[in-house]
Amino acid sequence: MTTWLPIPADSDFSIHNLPFGIIETSNGRITAGVPVGDYVIDLVLAADAGLFGARRPHVRLFEQPTLNSFIALGNDFARRIRRRLQLWLTNDKRPDDAEYLLLERAQVRPLMPLRIGDYTDFYSSIEHATNVGKMFRPDNPLLPNWRWLPVGYHGRSSSIVIDGTPIRRPHGQILPKGADTPIFSATQQLDFELEMAFVIGKESRLGQPIPIEQAEEHIFGLLLFNDWSARDIQRWEYVPLGPFLGKNFASSISPWIVTLDALKPFRTRGPVQKPKPLDYLRIRGWHHYDINLEVSIRPQNGPETVVCRTNTRYLYWSMAQQLAHHTVNGCNVRPGDLMASGTISGPQPDSFGSLLELAWGGQKPIPLADGSTRTFLLDGDTVTLRAYAQKGNIRVGFGQVSGTVLPGWVERGK
């Protein structure tokens, strides 16, 4: 496919990608948009120009403040829209309406693309689970259930924010080492977690499990997910009911939802699963993805340092397995629900997806380009997650999700 639009070779937003998001234009209008190269296609204007057939219903659809209604129409519908855009972009010559429909990406502001109903976080990297297990439960790192089921838990959807939103350092109860009485303090162990999340497209009915062979039909697409974590708060609170305030102060997502269709060329074989999963978790074919990931830290006024490079193919459990498991008890899903992978760590120490693991619980400070080191995040640090898949000259990327740490609010008088 060749296009009349000049697209940089290293752009995440090639004509093979065409992900979906919601933007605010420079004059304050809200519209669905599709980034391509250094531009974003304004879907309301594209619909109004007749690019998708019948004008009115498409304009209305893309005028919504979130993508939920669009997503709920199903993957076939999104496929048709992407196909129309690809045809338009690969016209023999630049169409007359290009000037009008393409907004400069630098001139628009991506907004939260979803009204998220429920958000689930899995724990599907065996390297991450083992690393964290070693630190939190030295005697018992990988628990007996881990290889049998994709462990997951429910998280908070209200505090999921879009790329660029600053993150306030949270306060909470912390049990100092060796103490038996907790203190109230700003977290001293603020961390990121490098994750990918998938967006539910097609709903399921309460009481009706999604068979694993049909799971991917319910997935609209993927985005980057930073599950900010306060390790000291988490450690004191998480037994027996799981993480709560150590996680729910904020999670950040990238603005563009990359469709499963666009990721098809990057399917790959998953790891060998031993023991063999139970029937409802078994599926033929390749359901893992080869997506390169990286995390960088940029101190206030300092240069950026990449601190982690890893890949989604390291995940033990696939999205199809996660979704089949999540619904096997009849739990229903709704369009706009988000399911995150859990921290994605690889086998090498520089492929670990959190500072907790990279600096091994504070024992191995990570050097940054400005000469400083990190065991956990400092105020003013900006954390950026990036991801892309590449095969030959087909590149499909996710852009980035970034957030800067703000100091905690002033403590209330004692």
Next chain:
Amino acid sequence: MTTWLPIPADSDFSIHNLPFGIIETSNGRITAGVPVGDYVIDLVLAADAGLFGARRPHVRLFEQPTLNSFIALGNDFARRIRRRLQLWLTNDKRPDDAEYLLLERAQVRPLMPLRIGDYTDFYSSIEHATNVGKMFRPDNPLLPNWRWLPVGYHGRSSSIVIDGTPIRRPHGQILPKGADTPIFSATQQLDFELEMAFVIGKESRLGQPIPIEQAEEHIFGLLLFNDWSARDIQRWEYVPLGPFLGKNFASSISPWIVTLDALKPFRTRGPVQKPKPLDYLRIRGWHHYDINLEVSIRPQNGPETVVCRTNTRYLYWSMAQQLAHHTVNGCNVRPGDLMASGTISGPQPDSFGSLLELAWGGQKPIPLADGSTRTFLLDGDTVTLRAYAQKGNIRVGFGQVSGTVLPGWVERGK
């Protein structure tokens, strides 16, 4: 206050109560409604009749399919609506429009009153936490953090259903006693959990904790909550990230939201908290409530047996403490969010709020009126939760939440 409307003395819906819900009328119209005695006041018709002042905006508000927009207007607004209804109900004589505005309660169908954003489940009964702890972790029943903070975790909002919705017995992974390999099966340990939940009225901003003195301003009202649980699934999955499929197949709520205003006469002193909570959890005054609770089981074609009688005053942590804790890290709340208490158990064995505790993990089967016994729920069993508060002849009740257990779906071929 005396009313021209005949209200049975034991009605949950006295003129002191006036809770809010959403109903479908006998001719299929959806409207907000307020139950009183054996009737429901149709709020759309009441608004249209001018009961609340300006007609149009009130009609629009009460025509919504959920109460979220109404709730978001704040507790003062709801207070004014209740006050107007009380004035109307205590007119010297029956108003002419009574015939028109009062629907027979038996003729309307209560619907899910809320679009629930996030749902949180606490674990705030010390008796329940100790009982369950003894069974799940004999060496270590009440964990060290329990008396320091209201332990809680996030649950699933998509599977919260209204009173009367049948509950499909869930399947899942279960580790048989003594085995080291899980099996896939319908749960053999289906249970109820008797809980109350509060509904968030006023939102808070991300990054800004709600000080405990202001917590109750953010609470719109309360309802009954049955947190259906599959103990065998839960036991195998819950370490280390908490309950997931053992809980998220269904929770049931009662249809009427009883306002904190209506519950004011039933405020009571809470238990003495030792150790003394940290500053952000301390508050003067009475913030617990004296609400009588009961649970019954009715086998298919059998009579009903009350298996538990308890009271919300047994809860260790108050709602104000729960909400102050939930937001102390900056986690935001939104109108329609639901926060449940966790199972409410009292000190006596017949005041335990779950079958797990009542039958002590299967060791002490509970006798029912039809001569059968229960350790866990059987297909066809109907579980009903009821609650009311009473002081002199002021009675404020919650109605009920009920659900019947359906057999699990047929297993997929092996």
